[in-house]
Amino acid sequence: xxxxxxxxxxxxxxxxxxxxxxxxxxxxxxxxxxxxxxxxxxxxxxxxxxxxxxxxxxxxxxxxxxxxxxxxxxxxxxxxxxxxxxxxxxxxxxxxxxxxxxxxxxxxxxxxxxxxxxxxxxxxxxxxxxxxxxxxxxxxxxxxxxxxxxxxxxxxxxxxxxxxxxxxxxxxxxxxxxxxxxxxxxxxxxxxxxxxxxxxxxxxxxxxxxxxxxxxxxxxxxxxxxxxxxxxxxxxxxxxxxxxxxxxxxxxxxxxxxxxxxxxxxxxxxxxxxxxxxxxxxxxxxxxxxxxxxxxxxxxxxxxxxxxxxxxxxxxxxxxxxxxxxxxxxxxxxxxxxxxxxxxxxxxxxxxxxxxxxxxxxxxxxxxxxxxxxxxxxxxxxxxxxxxxxxxxxxxxxxxxxxxxxxxxxxxxxxxxxxxxx
Amino acid sequence: xxxxxxxxxxxxxxxxxxxxxxxxxxxxxxxxxxxxxxxxxxxxxxxxxxxxxxxxxxxxxxxxxxxxxxxxxxxxxxxxxxxxxxxxxxxxxxxxxxxxxxxxxxxxxxxxxxxxxxxxxxxxxxxxxxxxxxxxxxxxxxxxxxxxxxxxxxxxxxxxxxxxxxxxxxxxxxxxxxxxxxxxxxxxxxxxxxxxxxxxxxxxxxxxxxxxxxxxxxxxxxxxxxxxxxxxxxxxxxxxxxxxxxxxxxxxxxx
Numbered sequence: 255x256x257x258x259x260x261x262x263x264x265x266x267x268x269x270x271x272x273x274x275x276x277x278x279x280x281x282x283x284x285x286x287x288x289x290x291x292x293x294x295x296x297x298x299x300x301x302x303x304x305x306x307x308x309x310x311x312x313x314x315x316x317x318x319x320x321x322x323x324x325x326x327x328x329x330x331x332x333x334x335x336x337x338x339x340x341x342x343x344x345x346x347x348x349x350x351x352x353x354x355x356x357x358x359x360x361x362x363x364x365x366x367x368x369x370x371x372x373x374x375x376x377x378x379x380x381x382x383x384x385x386x387x388x389x390x391x392x393x394x395x396x397x398x399x400x401x402x403x404x405x406x407x408x409x410x411x412x413x414x415x416x417x418x419x420x421x422x423x424x425x426x427x428x429x430x431x432x433x434x435x436x437x438x439x440x441x442x443x444x445x446x447x448x449x450x451x452x453x454x455x456x457x458x459x460x461x462x463x464x465x466x467x468x469x470x471x472x473x474x475x476x477x478x479x480x481x482x483x484x485x486x487x488x489x490x491x492x493x494x495x496x497x498x499x500x501x502x503x504x505x506x507x508x509x510x511x512x513x514x515x516x517x518x519x520x521x522x523x524x525x526x527x528x529x530x531x532x533x534x535x536x537x538x539x540x541x542x543x544x545x546x547x548x549x550x551x552x553x554x555x556x557x558x559x560x561x562x563x564x565x566x567x568x569x570x571x572x573x574x575x576x577x578x579x580x581x582x583x584x585x586x587x588x589x590x591x592x593x594x595x596x597x598x599x600x601x602x603x604x605x606x607x608x609x610x611x612x613x614x615x616x617x618x619x620x621x622x623x624x625x626x627x628x629x630x631x632x633x634x635x636x637x638x639x640x641x642x643x644x645x646x647x648x649x650x651x652x653x654x655x656x657x658x659x660x661x662x663x664x665x666x667x668x669x670x671x672x673x674x675x676x
Numbered sequence: 677x678x679x680x681x682x683x684x685x686x687x688x689x690x691x692x693x694x695x696x697x698x699x700x701x702x703x704x705x706x707x708x709x710x711x712x713x714x715x716x717x718x719x720x721x722x723x724x725x726x727x728x729x730x731x732x733x734x735x736x737x738x739x740x741x742x743x744x745x746x747x748x749x750x751x752x753x754x755x756x757x758x759x760x761x762x763x764x765x766x767x768x769x770x771x772x773x774x775x776x777x778x779x780x781x782x783x784x785x786x787x788x789x790x791x792x793x794x795x796x797x798x799x800x801x802x803x804x805x806x807x808x809x810x811x812x813x814x815x816x817x818x819x820x821x822x823x824x825x826x827x828x829x830x831x832x833x834x835x836x837x838x839x840x841x842x843x844x845x846x847x848x849x850x851x852x853x854x855x856x857x858x859x860x861x862x863x864x865x866x867x868x869x870x871x872x873x874x875x876x877x878x879x880x881x882x883x884x885x886x887x888x889x890x891x892x893x894x895x896x897x898x899x900x901x902x903x904x905x906x907x908x909x910x911x912x913x914x915x916x917x918x919x920x921x922x923x924x925x926x927x928x929x930x931x
Contacts, residue, residue, distance in 0.1 A: 543792075558730070559767070561729075
């Protein structure tokens with residue numbers, strides 16, 4: 255009995271070590287170097303090879319002794335929060351205060367942070383907005399949407415095209431972009447929402463790609479792969495933030511009589527993003543307490559029971575899909591304004607995956623979780639720029655660790671329950 | 677006799693080569709309790725699924741107050757006042773008991789989007805009314821003290837009662853109960869029997885019942901339909917059914 259156990263352990267340990275070698279050697283142990291027009295494969299430095307070997311050995315020893323170590327360590331608490339604290343953190347009231355604190359920090363941020371920091375914060379806010387929008391679809395209504403980036407693209411191109419062809423400003427186009435994305439969500443939702451689960455995921459994935467490919471191939475309208483550039487930046491009550499005002503406009507610094515500072519533009523963009531995020535937070539917060547929000551929740555739990563009670567599942571799903579798309583549209587038009595350039599390459603599947611990862615990482619349905627996860631997902635790669643090659647590896651590791659320690663997400667939320675007064 | 681609330685004629689349901697329901701006809705009079713009995717696999721639940729629009733019947737007609745409802749999607753039939761419970765309880769388990777009841781009132785609520793966003797007085801009033809209606813029924817089924825607990829954490833008997841209360845939220849004309857006494861102890865079954873009586877007498881609800889508990893069926897039904905292997909076997913008052921030789925044979929097997 256014990257010898258067979260040891261034999262089994264030995265086998266597992268051997269294969270684990272082999273797996274380490276098989277994964278690590280091609281990734282880290284081989285280097286591609288360009289020599290003239292050819293690419294040559296070289297071995298990495300002996301040090302790297304020794305490190306890989308040491309890792310494999312460590313894995314071997316670890317697999318062999320794992321059970322004994324686990325047995326010895328069972329007294330030591332696992333690196334998760336004590337249940338009391340966890341419960342406290344997921345309470346709606348706690349999260350509301352945390353959100354308020356975050357908003358205050360967010361408002362103060364541009365006046366203390368550097369230009370780069372504000373810029374990254376703006377990027378994070380775009381993803382927060384996307385995460386919040388997708389959270390409606392995935393977290394609240396339980397519809398796995400892998401093509402969310404399509405609506406983001408619709409929003410971005412709506413503003414880009416209107417600005418390019420008709421010279422319309424950001425504030426006029428913002429609601430139009432939201433409405434366009436919502437319209438697309440509505441139209442695409444009609445056929446696909448009969449499907450469920452995996453099927454829905456695949457079809458939405460397809461739609462996301464179709465939108466991107468359409469944008470790339472309708473060259474006469476969208477400029478094809480080159481995209482549309484020179485999109486106007488947002489203005490503030492008709493004041494532009496450029497150094498010199500175009501005809502018929504006044505610049506911000508002239509109006510106030512201060513020196514031109516290019517930081518003002520960055521700060522304005524940041525504040526607009528913050529405003530949009532606040533709007534999204536507010537709307538979604540109300541939605542969760544409305545009959546519609548309850549219907550989403552109910553539909554996620556049991557569609558058949560919903561139908562038996564006279565709720566129209568298609569309509570309710572469609573509303574979630576449309577609203578989610580609408581927020582993506584807002585985010586998209588803001589994205590276009592910030593970049594000044596849109597091209598189909600900004601809307602690849604990996605964007606959908608990142609947004610979905612933000613929702614899942616944060617904890618389905620939780621707004622604070624989405625914010626936290628967006629910060630983690632966007633800030634980490636920015637901070638660790640020198641490890642850029644290993645970015646996907648880090649994402650993978652992060653996901654695996656999350657699945658082990660907090661499968662429910664960083665900050666899952668207990669929904670605000672309505673109570674009968676005693 | 678007045679026109680029945682629900683008239684079913686020659687209902688049949690075919691799954692590929694299997695004829696699960698064959699020529700079933702039902703007449704359900706207003707404010708009656710009508711039961712459907714039959715051995716396991718007789719097709720009773722299939723009939724329910726056809727009546728509530730979960731299956732599209734292969735043949736036959738279903739009329740509610742003279743209006744044809746066969747072929748309509750489930751939620752439309754439910755809106756016409758035909759609601760059902762399920763053999764295995766289907767509550768929204770993560771939602772509280774009272775929220776389960778609020779969801780069921782969805783159709784009667786102020787679902788105006790802007791009204792909800794801005795918390796207009798009309799919206800508040802509508803929510804308040806819904807809450808009171810739900811609390812009223814929670815009290816009726818004796819669940820008021822567990823109103824704020826997630827439905828999944830309630831005891832089985834409580835879940836059964838909550839499911840019936842949830843149906844009552846939609847202000848139904850015809851309440852269809854699929855084995856409501858399954859898994860209940862004798863005391864709970866007795867309470868269920870009284871509750872069905874109250875629903876019929878005080879709330880004017882017509883009840884169509886599938887049940888295996890013969891004591892319950894015989895004591896409460898005004899009319900009983902017996903189905904065997906998808907085909908109607910007999911129908912009549914409890915007395916007639918009790919003494920019908922065909923029914924006895926179907927249930928006990930040939931002597």
